[in-house]
Amino acid sequence: MFARFNGLPNSLLDDFWRLQQEVEQLLGDGLPSQGGIRSLPRGSYPAINVVQTPDNVQVYLFAPGIDPKKLDVSIQQGLLTIAGERTIPTEDGASYYRQERFSGEFRRAVSLGDDIDAERVEARYRDGIVQITLHRRASAKPRQIEIH
């Protein structure tokens, strides 16, 4: 019955399928996504992923098209704050059909816990992702207790 719609590029079915995908991305796969009071709604710029190992915490900030030198990264009492701005230059005489890309100032905060050594933080920018590595203090790492 829907066969006649299959050729339509922007058919209702495709929109529905995309909606379904977005819902799936929203509900996710069991990872905690509900954040604290400083968290942003899904789809905000820039997106963040956080990964941890026994030694460090890695924060990935999906921030394409920024000048990393103008990024302001700070840690205070276990709260990592990243603030910056993305400006999108416009060309003369351009008329826009779509403007979906974020432009303006942004700020994101990640609560890290209190075992992060604020003196040992590394950040690099590559292909539009800021990767911030925060090391845990040695004393805070879990220790193996030997039983004699």
Added chain:
Amino acid sequence: MTTNSSQVRTSSGMASSGVASGAAANAREHSAQESANAGAPQRGRSAEAVLRTPVDIFETSESLVLMADMPGVAKERLDVRVDGDTLVLEGKVHFQLPEESEAVYADVRSTAYRSSFVLSRELDTDKIQANLKDGVLTVRIPKHAALRPRKIEVR
């Protein structure tokens, strides 16, 4: 770190099925999964979800320009091609996660970007230029010189 038009593969333009020649929309998106496209991800839960690429599309007197956010995609993992009358953008995020890592929080839960746009006839797909810098893809599609809008003088 910029790539130039070498990235663009243009597969010979077969006659379009008359879908895309409207003057109003120069590039319309039709989300991915056309059954005809070989290698396209399958509909359904088994396939990895495709990440949304926010795009800006604007037109100047010479060309149509599309800019897409694709953070994490290096130029080796980017594919920009014209398939018939459709511009297809595909990219894979390259993630080097440390050993023994555990995800704590994730806005981004997929590593694949894909979107496609139906082009219209006045665009010269043989002269597309693509440039990738800091996760932003810029695709510039010139208009055929003969088909650029002319100002008609009224006497």
